[in-house]
Amino acid sequence: MSTRRRKAAGLLAGVALLGFGGITPANAGVTAEGQFESEIKWWTAPTESRRWSDNNDTWDYTGIYFAGCRSDDDYRGYDYASLRLWKYVSYAPDRNKGTRDNHCGWVDYGDPDDAGTYYFSLVDVGNGDYIEIDYVKVAW
Template structure:
């Protein structure tokens, strides 16, 4: 193989490797928002968001800096994900958040929100940072 052909082959291999790295980059969630919670009681709802389902990202809610008014401190919060539809909203399931992240999987397109379903130890929940990804 002459020098010109070797350079061309090397260029093709380098290009293929770089293209492979570009294709291997992780997929990011379609959207997210960050907020906080102060003095929530069961039945309180988050803001609503629209998931256009343009990706395969799991819908998640992450808490950090959690506290409750119970004598034993915060242990967990039950969060129920709802799909906002005409008529009764569609229950997407309840997860126990222990001041970490909970996941509901890749959801169909639509409008969603979560509800504080329960608080273990106390009746009010406060969270320094709430991040919702979808």
């Protein structure tokens, strides 16, 4: 998928976060339980993504894909974004499912093997204070 098409898809999706075909994680089969696409506009840590429900109907990995990555550091540019996957827990602290550095591509968290509501948060930025991502895809 070209960068122009990803940008157009991100703009059309907007906040509604439409889920449709495209790039899938290397470890996720075509029977992935779910996915959504979006964009990130100047996030700083700690910022949370939208939440999604994983019924654990498949054994697919949970993955987050970034394309068109920028930071506010004009000299060094985008290096990475540390993303932490969380499982929401009612009336208790949310459960940390791992942290991965996204260098503007895929990061996989494996199969959480645990039905529930999930989200990811920005923990750290490699260069600068803010990130902007033209195209984000989350699949589980």
